[in-house]
Amino acid sequence: MNQKSLFIALEGIDGSGTSTHSHLLKGFLESKGFKVHLTTEPTKSDIGNLVRNYLKDKNIPPATDALLFATDRNLHYHNEIKKKLEEGYIVISDRYLESSIVYQSSQSDEITVEWVIEINKFVAQPDITIILDIEPKTALARKEEKEEDFEKFEDDSFLDKVRELYISRANQEGYFVVNSDDIIEFVQEKIQKIILDKL
Ligand code: TMP
Numbered sequence: 001m002n003q004k005s006l007f008i009a010l011e012g013i014d015g016s017g018t019s020t021h022s023h024l025l026k027g028f029l030e031s032k033g034f035k036v037h038l039t040t041e042p043t044k045s046d047i048g049n050l051v052r053n054y055l056k057d058k059n060i061p062p063a064t065d066a067l068l069f070a071t072d073r074n075l076h077y078h079n080e081i082k083k084k085l086e087e088g089y090i091v092i093s094d095r096y097l098e099s100s101i102v103y104q105s106s107q108s109d110e111i112t113v114e115w116v117i118e119i120n121k122f123v124a125q126p127d128i129t130i131i132l133d134i135e136p137k138t139a140l141a142r143k144e145e146k147e148e149d150f151e152k153f154e155d156d157s158f159l160d161k162v163r164e165l166y167i168s169r170a171n172q173e174g175y176f177v178v179n180s181d182d183i184i185e186f187v188q189e190k191i192q193k194i195i196l197d198k199l
Contacts, residue, residue: 004088004199005084005085005086005087005088005089005090005091006090006091006127006128006195006198006199007081007085007090007091007093007124007126007127007128008025008090008091008092008093008126008127008128008129008130008195009092009093009095009096009097009098009126009128009129009130010022010025010092010093010094010095010130010132010191011095011096011098011099011102011129011130011131011132011166011175012131012132012133012134012166012180013134013136013139013159013162013163013166014139014140014143014151014153014154014159015134015136015138015139015140015141015142015143015154016132016133016134016139016180017132017134017142017180017184017187018094018095018132019040019094020184021132021180021184021187021188021191022038022040022092022093022094023038024184024188024191025092025188025191025192025195026038026092028188028192029090029195034090034199035087035088035089035090036089036090036091036092037084037089037090037091037092038092038094039076039080039081039084039091039092039093039094040093040094040095041069041072041073041076041093041094041095041096041099042055042069042072042095043072043075043076043080045072045075045076047068047071047072047075048072048076050068051065051068051069051072054068055151055152055153056151056152057152058152062104062107062108062110062111063108063110063111065104065107066100066104066107066111066115066116066119067119069099069100069104070100070116070119070120073096073097073100073120073123074120074122074123076123077122077123077124078122078123081093081124082124093126096126096129097120097123097125097126098129098131098166098169098175100116100120101113101116101117101165101169102162102165102166102169103153103162104116105165106158106161106162106165113169127198128176128194128195128198129170129173129175129176130175130176130177130178130191130194131166131167131170131175131176131177131178132178132180132187133163133166133167133177133178133179133180133181134163134179134180134181135163135181136156136157136159136160136163137156138181139159140154140156140159176194178190178191178194
């Protein structure tokens with residue numbers, strides 16, 4: 001097979017199924033003979049772990065969140081994603097830059113989309129961004145944790161804002177939007193079709 005590298009990002013609000021569909025997509029593409037590297041943000045690096053701890057802490061200023069997510073991503077892109085793409089892998093990132101743009105700018109009026117783009121300007125854009133779209137109440141009901149264990153962004157009125165911004169960014173930037181409030185296999189088939197058309 002004449003493999004070419006491709007950088008795919010799966011995005012969506014909490015509970016939209018980005019992790020499930022990233023795994024399923026990896027399995028599907030491997031079954032077709034492609035070399036696939038699956039990765040995720042926040043990453044498993046020291047910075048990624050710090051960011052993940054801060055997801056439980058409502059007292060972290062939004063700009064600190066934005067800068068740390070950008071730092072985690074900078075390292076992630078340069079030390080991992082870029083290398084895998086150069087080796088000819090299809091890279092699937094379960095969340096990437098668009099998560100910072102929509103979540104961090106929804107956190108505070110002081111944080112603009114332009115500033116988030118600026119602090120992330122040293123990483124490349126994915127070739128394909130797919131937004132998994134679902135209503136926040138439905139998405140949060142899918143979560144296995146108890147409500148008191150939710151991370152700070154797992155709140156339906158906050159996620160309403162995030163969802164709205166994902167959709168307007170998708171219209172503006174030409175991202176794919178897939179309704180993820182459906183049977184998993186149907187949603188995955190739609191994702192696979194988007195990728196196969198591109199390969
Ligand atoms: P997840 O691992 O369940 O997807 O959770 C990660 C959380 O972090 C989710 O609420 C989205 C949020 N997030 C941001 O706010 N900005 C980012 O740049 C990334 C990658 C995630």
